[in-house]
Amino acid sequence: MTTATKTASTSSVSASRLLDGKCILVTGGSRGIGAGVVRLLAEAGAKIAFTYSSREDSARQVMETLPGSGHQILQMNLTSEESVQEALDQLTSNWTRIDGLVNNAGITKDGLLMRMKTEDFDEVIQTNLRGTFFTCRAVTKLMIKARAGSIVNITSVIGLTGNAGQTNYAASKAGVIGFTKSLAMELGSRNVRANCVAPGFIQTEMTDVLTDDVKSAILKKIPLQSLGSVEDVASAVKFLLSDESKYITGQTLSVNGGMHFN
Numbered sequence: 001m002t003t004a005t006k007t008a009s010t011s012s013v014s015a016s017r018l019l020d021g022k023c024i025l026v027t028g029g030s031r032g033i034g035a036g037v038v039r040l041l042a043e044a045g046a047k048i049a050f051t052y053s054s055r056e057d058s059a060r061q062v063m064e065t066l067p068g069s070g071h072q073i074l075q076m077n078l079t080s081e082e083s084v085q086e087a088l089d090q091l092t093s094n095w096t097r098i099d100g101l102v103n104n105a106g107i108t109k110d111g112l113l114m115r116m117k118t119e120d121f122d123e124v125i126q127t128n129l130r131g132t133f134f135t136c137r138a139v140t141k142l143m144i145k146a147r148a149g150s151i152v153n154i155t156s157v158i159g160l161t162g163n164a165g166q167t168n169y170a171a172s173k174a175g176v177i178g179f180t181k182s183l184a185m186e187l188g189s190r191n192v193r194a195n196c197v198a199p200g201f202i203q204t205e206m207t208d209v210l211t212d213d214v215k216s217a218i219l220k221k222i223p224l225q226s227l228g229s230v231e232d233v234a235s236a237v238k239f240l241l242s243d244e245s246k247y248i249t250g251q252t253l254s255v256n257g258g259m260h261f262n
């Protein structure tokens with residue numbers, strides 16, 4: 001092996017262990033993007049606690065695929081302040097620090113405004129926005145004490161562009177962006193960072209329900225001409241949790257194949 005190739009392979013090993021020893025909490029890790037995030041962060045050397053709301057079996061299956069040790073699963077319903085607090089209490093009874101938080105769990109309840117039920121509006125806001133407030137408030141106490149931490153909130157391209165039939169979802173995701181910018185301002189002096197990742201259309205259960213016609217209409221708007229993968233989103237999350245992004249806060253990193261430039 002030449003010196004040049006030795007150097008290249010050494011740096012690629014260290015790049016893949018970007019999160020060695022970091023303790024990271026991920027909400028909604030039982031499937032979809034969250035499961036991909038959990039897997040990639042564990043591969044990068046992090047110790048992971050991840051949540052599910054109702055699909056415990058699915059969470060256990062994800063757990064079985066994780067490399068490393070010390071990972072744990074927590075039940076958490078983001079619409080309930082008590083449930084979030086209980087999960088956080090359980091976590092901090094054996095973790096003394098939380099280096100990273102990924103607010104990934106989210107739902108849609110689509111419908112045109114004229115026909116949207118109040119409960120469908122409320123549930124989306126409560127899960128996606130108010131839930132993010134609960135977890136951030138709980139976790140930042142520990143991060144401020146440690147004078148270190150990185151929060152990554154998963155928003156959506158829809159929070160940037162809006163979308164007919166998704167007033168509730170767009171409001172929740174735009175809210176998360178404003179929330180995150182404010183948090184970055186509040187916590188910067190304590191060396192705690194807060195950023196968003198805004199996926200475009202990613203291949204998951206959330207997009208599996210789209211008809212072929214809707215999918216082909218979407219693909220026409222994407223310069224890179226494909227849906228994204230969960231790994232595409234997970235890579236952006238990993239970067240923002242790592243010290244490679246230590247001078248980046250208050251930003252929204254779009255992972256959308258070019259369908260919208262923010």
Ligand code: NDP
Pocket residue numbers: 027028029030031032033034051052053054055056058076077078079103104105106107127154155156157198199200201202203204205206207
């Ligand atoms: P999935 O529907 O595949 O997974 C949702 C996750 O959230 C599951 O782990 C689920 O737990 C959890 N969850 C649902 N409701 C609650 C609740 N009330 N309290 C706590 N956890 C809950 O979602 P995706 O992977 O598709 O999306 C993940 C994130 O990415 C979301 O925030 C979404 O808005 C965003 N996003 C997704 C895009 C996509 O194309 N898929 C595009 C842009 C953004 P359980 O398994 O137990 O039900």
